[in-house]
Amino acid sequence: MEYALKLENVTKEYKDFKLENINIALPKGCIMGFIGENGAGKTTAIKLILDLINRDDGTITILGKDNKTEMNSIKENIGVVLDESSFPENLNAAEINNILKKIYKTWDENKFFNLLDKFSILLDKSIKDYSRGMKMKLSIAVSLSHNSKILIMDEATSGLDPIIREEILDTFLEFIQDESNSIFISSHIISDLEKICDYITFIHNGKIILSETKDDLLDNYGILKCSAEEFKNIDKSIIKGIRRNKFGIEALILKNKISGNYVIDKASIEDIMIFIIKEQALWLDLY
Amino acid sequence: MAGLILKDILNLKKQAKVYLILVIFYFAIGVVNENSSMFSSMMTMVAVMIPITAMSYDERSKWDRYALTMPISRASIVVSRYLLGVIFLIIAYVLSILVNMVFSRLYTTENILINIASLSAGITIMSAIFPILFKFGVEKGRILMMLVLFVPIAFVAIASKLGISMPDEETIKSFIYLSPIIAAVIFLVSIYISLSIYKKKEF
Amino acid sequence: MNIIISNFSGQPIYEQIVSQIKSLIITGELNEGEALPSMRLLAKELRISVITTKRAYDELEREGFIVSFTGKGSFVAGKNIDLIKEQLLKEIENHMQEIVKLSENCGMELNELIEMMTLIYEGE
Numbered sequence: 257m258e259y260a261l262k263l264e265n266v267t268k269e270y271k272d273f274k275l276e277n278i279n280i281a282l283p284k285g286c287i288m289g290f291i292g293e294n295g296a297g298k299t300t301a302i303k304l305i306l307d308l309i310n311r312d313d314g315t316i317t318i319l320g321k322d323n324k325t326e327m328n329s330i331k332e333n334i335g336v337v338l339d340e341s342s343f344p345e346n347l348n349a350a351e352i353n354n355i356l357k358k359i360y361k362t363w364d365e366n367k368f369f370n371l372l373d374k375f376s377i378l379l380d381k382s383i384k385d386y387s388r389g390m391k392m393k394l395s396i397a398v399s400l401s402h403n404s405k406i407l408i409m410d411e412a413t414s415g416l417d418p419i420i421r422e423e424i425l426d427t428f429l430e431f432i433q434d435e436s437n438s439i440f441i442s443s444h445i446i447s448d449l450e451k452i453c454d455y456i457t458f459i460h461n462g463k464i465i466l467s468e469t470k471d472d473l474l475d476n477y478g479i480l481k482c483s484a485e486e487f488k489n490i491d492k493s494i495i496k497g498i499r500r501n502k503f504g505i506e507a508l509i510l511k512n513k514i515s516g517n518y519v520i521d522k523a524s525i526e527d528i529m530i531f532i533i534k535e536q537a538l539w540l541d542l543y
Numbered sequence: 544m545a546g547l548i549l550k551d552i553l554n555l556k557k558q559a560k561v562y563l564i565l566v567i568f569y570f571a572i573g574v575v576n577e578n579s580s581m582f583s584s585m586m587t588m589v590a591v592m593i594p595i596t597a598m599s600y601d602e603r604s605k606w607d608r609y610a611l612t613m614p615i616s617r618a619s620i621v622v623s624r625y626l627l628g629v630i631f632l633i634i635a636y637v638l639s640i641l642v643n644m645v646f647s648r649l650y651t652t653e654n655i656l657i658n659i660a661s662l663s664a665g666i667t668i669m670s671a672i673f674p675i676l677f678k679f680g681v682e683k684g685r686i687l688m689m690l691v692l693f694v695p696i697a698f699v700a701i702a703s704k705l706g707i708s709m710p711d712e713e714t715i716k717s718f719i720y721l722s723p724i725i726a727a728v729i730f731l732v733s734i735y736i737s738l739s740i741y742k743k744k745e746f
Numbered sequence: 747m748n749i750i751i752s753n754f755s756g757q758p759i760y761e762q763i764v765s766q767i768k769s770l771i772i773t774g775e776l777n778e779g780e781a782l783p784s785m786r787l788l789a790k791e792l793r794i795s796v797i798t799t800k801r802a803y804d805e806l807e808r809e810g811f812i813v814s815f816t817g818k819g820s821f822v823a824g825k826n827i828d829l830i831k832e833q834l835l836k837e838i839e840n841h842m843q844e845i846v847k848l849s850e851n852c853g854m855e856l857n858e859l860i861e862m863m864t865l866i867y868e869g870e
Contacts, residue, residue: 286796306612308746331614342609344554344600351553358546359613383604408612429790454795469797475758522754 258284258320260406260438261305266314268304275300275462278314282455285435287428289449289470290442291529292459298442299339301459302410305440306336319405332362335399339411341391345384349377349394362403371397375423389420396424400431407431409441413448421445425452446526456525460533470525477528478511478520490514497531508532547615547623548630551597558596562589570642580657582642586635587665594628595672595688599681608746621741624673625734632665656719663722668692670726670733677737677744747776747783751792759794763802771811771822772831782812782820 261282268275275297282288292298303309305316307323316323321330343352349372357363372379375393383391392412399407407428413421429452431437443449449456450470457467466473477496487505497508508531511520523531565585573582601607610620639658643651671691675684747770751762770776782788785803789796803820806812814820849859 303746308608308611310745328614328616331612334612336609336612338605338609340605342605344550344597344604344606346554346557346600347550355546355550355553356613358549359615361614429793432796433786433790435786451793452795454797470795471758471760471798471801522756 259317260284260286260319261288261408261440262315262317263301263305264315266301266304266316267312268300268309269312273297273300273462275304278304278459278464280457280464280467282438282440284438285432286454287432287439287441287452288455288457289446289453289525290440290457290459291444291446291449291525292442293533294444296459297462298459299410300462302408302442305408306334332360332403333405335402335404335407337392337395337399337407337409337412339414341383341386341395343383343394346382348380348382350379352394352398356398356401360402364401368397368401371400371427389416392416393420393424396427400427405437407437407439407441409439411443412441413443413445421448428452446524446529450525458529458532465532473525473528474523476510476512477523478509479523479527479531480507480509480511480514481505481519481521482507486518496528497535499531499534508535544619544623544626547610547620548627551594551623551627554600555593555597558593562593565589566638573642580654583635583639583654583657583661584664586638587632587661590631590635591628591665591669591672593631594624594669595676595681597627598624598676602681611746617741617744618738621677621737622734625669625730625737628669628673629666632662632669635665636662656716660719660722663719663726666723666726666730670729673733674736674740677740749788749792751794760798760802760805763788763799764805767802767806768809768811772834776822778822778824780822782822784819 259281261280263278263280266275266278273295278297278301280288280290280301290298290301300309304311305318305323307327318327319330319333321327347355353365353368356368357365369379372394375390375397377390377394377397383394386394392415396412399409413424416424425448428439428441432439441449441453453470455467456470456473458465480490481504482490483504484500487507490507490509491513494510494513495507496510499506508523508528509520514520566589569582569585573580607620611617636658639661643654643658668691672684672688675687675691678684679687749763749766751759751766753759755762767776767782776782782803783791785799786796788799792799803812803814807814807820807823811823812820813823845859
């Protein structure tokens with residue numbers, strides 16, 4: 257199996273935060289959603305992947321190449337979108353095209369202009385007059401206009417209205433039609449990722465809590481709703497998270513392992529994340 | 544590298560009008576006073592400010608962090624800034640000479656010396672400031688930058704107060720003719736320092 | 747060709763795809779040798795994961811309904827459709843025999859049975 261992105265036992269320590277033993281494997285041709293609350297370590301992980309910061313331990317390979325020693329040979333193939341538009345504010349799209357033409361050997365001017373047209377971005381408007389949505393669309397257009405084989409994106413859709421988000425997600429699905437292309441995208445807007453991702457990886461407090469196919473998550477988890485009494489009889493090993501309210505209990509469970517007549521709702525990815533994180537917090541409190 | 548320089552020039556195109564006005568203004572003063580030393584030194588200051596302003600814009604938009612994900616080496620980012628400064632310092636130098644030549648009465652030894660001194664001073668100032676900017680960024684480095692500019696001035700002021708006599712004219716002349724070489728050496732050392740600072744920098 | 751999936755039916759999505767394609771093949775809407783949409787195109791259009799469509803296609807291939815060639819795509823297999831139909835009819839017959847037996851046990855009349863069957867069929 258070829259991996260577009262692989263992190264093995266990656267660790268990075270800061271004074272008050274630690275990214276520990278991060279293991280991520282994204283097979284080629286797939287989209288992986290990287291989910292976590294603000295401050296969980298998503299951006300740090302992405303900076304480690306892009307060699308913007310140094311790791312303390314572990315290995316990272318992008319498209320099969322080591323991200324430190326062989327990075328230069330693959331930068332043409334990495335499309336990056338970070339959560340702010342990173343172009344100096346007085347430039348416009350036409351000028352950016354001329355600049356990037358000289359930076360990327362595989363720069364495709366026609367493709368860039370077509371994408372800008374599709375996103376309704378004017379060529380002579382200065383970046384400082386762009387709305388946030390336009391800035392993101394520009395970054396995405398750039399990332400698709402050279403020979404990118406993997407898109408690495410940090411919060412590419414936050415702060416955007418639903419219409420634009422839909423446009424952008426469509427563009428990603430178009431990108432992935434070529435099965436040698438892959439996408440790694442972090443977000444805290446889980447509903448977006450739920451639509452298009454093949455794999456979901458949760459990170460919380462610097463640790464990977466789970467990394468599975470979206471289908472497995474949606475097929476295996478469910479939300480059990482019952483009374484406190486009934487709850488006592490449930491096999492504790494299938495419970496992954498609990499929420500008590502005044503009138504009963506909601507629990508995240510492995511729904512295929514329970515027998516009997518219970519109310520079990522579908523669990524969305526967001527539900528799963530919230531229940532698991534709260535449960536983790538509970539354990540931390542106990543210690 | 545060409546792409547990076549193009550970026551800075553295109554981004555600063557708005558400032559170009561301001562610079563043009565400055566050029567004309569000090570040119571006029573120079574002609575009126577028959578003394579082009581102001582012109583020379585102001586052009587040098589403008590030239591040094593250009594890469595610093597470019598860096599400031601880049602810092603605001605977090606360009607460096609993004610650029611490093613492109614096929615651009617850390618070294619070329621560092622070198623492109625020095626190159627930008629050098630290009631404009633040379634333009635400033637050439638302009639000063641042209642100004643002196645056009646008005647032949649301004650073409651004195653004194654003015655030639657001032658031109659050379661300005662160029663060397665510009666290179667030296669740039670070399671002193673850039674490592675600070677690479678290490679701390681433009682916003683945080685601003686204060687340090689002022690200090691660096693302040694020190695030589697303070698030094699001269701204090702020296703004269705202490706009654707340390709200025710070297711004689713011949714010595715100063717020889718020093719000025721030599722200064723480009725000294726400036727070049729300082730320049731290379733500065734690049735070396737900046738490269739090692741930037742190589743380790745985390746974004 | 748129409749494929750309609752429901753996110754809320756409780757039935758895993760890949761299963762829905764499998765059964766819909768199966769019935770398209772059995773009813774003859776998809777003919778022998780006809781090309782199926784690529785896994786990726788199906789995933790994109792239905793807005794689901796490519797892993798889901800791959801799973802569906804793998805299952806269809808396992809059961810002999812389609813064949814996949816790397817680089818070329820997936821095609822309806824040359825399996826004898828009549829044979830499949832016959833197998834399904836056999837299965838329905840078996841289930842019916844069971845139902846009749848059960849109805850005898852609780853004293854249900856034929857017309858009550860038909861009424862129940864009608865309700866269920868139309869409820870689908």
